[in-house]
Amino acid sequence: MKAKSFLLMAASLLCAVLPGCVANIPATVGGDCYNKTLPGLLDSTDLKALFHDMASELCIDKCSDRLALNCGPASSCDDASDKDRATVMVTDFADLQSFLPSQPGLLMGELMRSGLNDVCCYKIVQAEFARYFKLSENGLIVLTRQASEIKRNEYSQPEAIVGTYTYLNKNKVLVFVRKINTETGTISKMVTRELTYTCGDRSVLGYTVK
Secondary structure, X not given: OHHHHHHHHHHHHHHHHOOOOOOOOOOOOOOOOOOOOHHHHHHOOOHHHHHHHHHHHHOOOHHHHOHXXXXXXXXXXXXXXXXHOOEEEEEOOEEOOOOOEOHHHXXXXXHHHHHHHHHHOOEEEEEOHHHHEEEEOOEEEEOOOOHHHXXXXXXXXXXXXXXXXXXXXXXXXXXXXXXXXXXXXXXXXXXXXXXXXXXXXXXXXXXXXX
16 A cells, blocks of 8 residues: 555656656545535535526427416516416436436436426426336336326326436536427437536535536
8 A cells, every 4th residue: 555655656746847747646546526425516516506597498498388478587487377387297317327216316306396397387297207217228218108197187288307317437417307208208308417526625616517
């Protein structure tokens, strides 16, 4: 162990005196966000703003779709009558590594529902991910294409918002959201966000979103 530390120190000192040299130091030695859990990173993220922004892309045609609401910059969903509001089914988010919703996925699902309700004025139907969708190494599969199986009397539009996420390289989180037609299984809209975190002194210093 001492020999390994000595070699790493020697490599760093050598690169300090050689122009153009970059030390390839493992992430275990002062690497960004090493050993940070996903919940820990999410705790340092403005998640409400993130999911409101994603919601705005998912309902980008909300003004043309909601002419009866007099949609505008200052419009409020509180002014919309119930019959004028489109309804979507929203699942919790599934982890692309475990193929299952987990604690972060439950949180993301709640934030997505809140964003769609606030930004798009959607009425929300909460759905169990595993009942209607399957996630595997082969991708996302719609388990049923019979709209009657998942819609209720008030469910006027057979659309579902399905989210997935993955935590990569100890400092990067990718979030994917699809709008799916449950009758055909086709994806009508997809929104992606990549969050890259910077850490130091065992704390999250900041992050970028793209």
